[in-house]
Amino acid sequence: MNILILGGGGREHALAWAIQQNPKCDRLIVAPGNAGIAAMAECAALNIEDGGAVAVFAEENAVDFVVIGPEAPLAAGVADRLAAAGILCFGPSQAAAALESSKAFTKAICDASGAPTAAYGHFTEAEAARAYVRAQGAPIVVKADGLAAGKGVIVAGTLAEAEAAIDEMFGGSFGGAGAEVVIEEFMEGEEASFFVLCDGETVLPIGTAQDHKRVGEGDTGPNTGGMGAYSPAPVMTDAVCARALDEIVRPTMAEMARRGTPYRGVLYAGLMIADGRPRLVEYNVRFGDPECQVLMMRLGGQVLDLLLACAEGRLAEARVNWSDDHAMTVVMAARGYPGAYEKGSVIGGLDALSEDSAHMVFHAGTAEAGGQVVATGGRVLNVTARGASLAEARERAYGMVDRIDWPGGFYRRDIGWRAL
Numbered sequence: 075m076n077i078l079i080l081g082g083g084g085r086e087h088a089l090a091w092a093i094q095q096n097p098k099c100d101r102l103i104v105a106p107g108n109a110g111i112a113a114m115a116e117c118a119a120l121n122i123e124d125g126g127a128v129a130v131f132a133e134e135n136a137v138d139f140v141v142i143g144p145e146a147p148l149a150a151g152v153a154d155r156l157a158a159a160g161i162l163c164f165g166p167s168q169a170a171a172a173l174e175s176s177k178a179f180t181k182a183i184c185d186a187s188g189a190p191t192a193a194y195g196h197f198t199e200a201e202a203a204r205a206y207v208r209a210q211g212a213p214i215v216v217k218a219d220g221l222a223a224g225k226g227v228i229v230a231g232t233l234a235e236a237e238a239a240i241d242e243m244f245g246g247s248f249g250g251a252g253a254e255v256v257i258e259e260f261m262e263g264e265e266a267s268f269f270v271l272c273d274g275e276t277v278l279p280i281g282t283a284q285d286h287k288r289v290g291e292g293d294t295g296p297n298t299g300g301m302g303a304y305s306p307a308p309v310m311t312d313a314v315c316a317r318a319l320d321e322i323v324r325p326t327m328a329e330m331a332r333r334g335t336p337y338r339g340v341l342y343a344g345l346m347i348a349d350g351r352p353r354l355v356e357y358n359v360r361f362g363d364p365e366c367q368v369l370m371m372r373l374g375g376q377v378l379d380l381l382l383a384c385a386e387g388r389l390a391e392a393r394v395n396w397s398d399d400h401a402m403t404v405v406m407a408a409r410g411y412p413g414a415y416e417k418g419s420v421i422g423g424l425d426a427l428s429e430d431s432a433h434m435v436f437h438a439g440t441a442e443a444g445g446q447v448v449a450t451g452g453r454v455l456n457v458t459a460r461g462a463s464l465a466e467a468r469e470r471a472y473g474m475v476d477r478i479d480w481p482g483g484f485y486r487r488d489i490g491w492r493a494l
């Protein structure tokens with residue numbers, strides 16, 4: 075098969091790496107890709123949020139299957155455009171992608187399906203929002219309704235912070251994403267991510283993970299897109315997974331189908347678990363980044379069969395082959411991230427690393443310049459390893475990190491501390 079993956083981060087490098095191991099994959103193209111992906115697959119320049127352009131490219135290149143990595147093309151309706159052109163595609167429709175692109179939509183689905191989540195209010199103007207937080211008290215969580223690249227959530231410890239967040243959102247700092255605001259009860263507990271495939275009817279769990287969102291060791295400092303992750307998440311016991319499926323995921327999928335907008339793709343449920351009871355924090359309609367990197371490391375080439383079964387509505391006959399292993403990824407980021415950072419610093423030592431089914435450096439923000447790999451983003455490398463235990467996976471991952479020569483970068487040394 076000819077396969078096209080949309081995206082250019084560590085998530086897409088990991089997807090490409092796993093998909094390419096499957097003998098069904100003949101030709102692999104990633105748009106736009108990055109320097110790491112270019113070493114293993116074809117990269118193509120393409121506006122991946124333009125469904126028409128993606129469909130034309132797919133037809134010109136005899137692409138049999140398109141895998142959509144990030145949320146922006148999904149929210150822009152690229153999956154719908156490909157479906158209309160008769161091109162097989164992994165990723166939900168624009169209507170189903172509202173589970174990520176609108177927090178108010180997700181809350182309404184939770185209300186309709188009875189899925190446990192934080193109590194909330196939904197506001198279209200600041201005064202009513204301020205009155206609500208004053209009535210509820212702090213801590214409280216203020217969220218821009220729309221997509222805000224992971225920056226639209228403020229966990230406010232005080233009323234003053236909550237009111238400042240409301241003013242900022244309605245003041246336009248998040249653009250259209252902040253025109254509506256959801257304000258939520260602060261939930262306590264341990265967070266974990268649960269990944270399932272859904273073909274509109276059948277739900278198939280494909281793994282759990284935990285990430286580290288804060289930039290600093292000990293989970294301190296500002297939020298980032300994620301500084302590292304590991305899989306499985308110990309808090310996601312079989313009992314918690316079963317409750318999450320029965321109480322949250324399946325009712326959501328049933329409600330989406332009932333509304334005539336069945337969900338097809340990977341659903342990433344962000345959960346808060348307290349006393350063995352999971353509650354929904356948020357949905358994402360794509361793989362997490364960097365959570366995907368640890369999932370791909372554990373699943374390997376079977377991923378292509380699973381994504382195909384999902385896209386073709388055959389999940390009822392699909393099986394996941396688990397090995398009892400663990401994976402960890404350590405994110406190396408450019409100094410200054412998540413604030414301002416420099417681009418263009420040279421990364422050395424990558425060629426000397428031996429990569430295999432248990433050791434991979436996925437590239438997140440790199441380019442090739444004059445024969446060297448240079449950093450082009452905030453999160454730049456995802457150093458990923460697998461082992462029989464989480465401790466072994468960690469040892470292998472940091473063993474690789476230590477051999478990478480990148481003075482312009484930094485990383486956390488304590489990924490996995492909670493689980494270890």
Ligand code: AMP
Nearest residue numbers: 192215227229258259260261344355356
């Ligand atoms: P989200 O983008 O909705 O996942 O929010 C980003 C992060 O904010 C989550 O991963 C949580 O750590 C935190 N968060 C969001 N909503 C809540 C909530 N209701 N209670 C506690 N923490 C939350």
Ligand code: GLY
Nearest residue numbers: 299300362363364
């Ligand atoms: N790592 C969090 C996310 O992908 O949204």
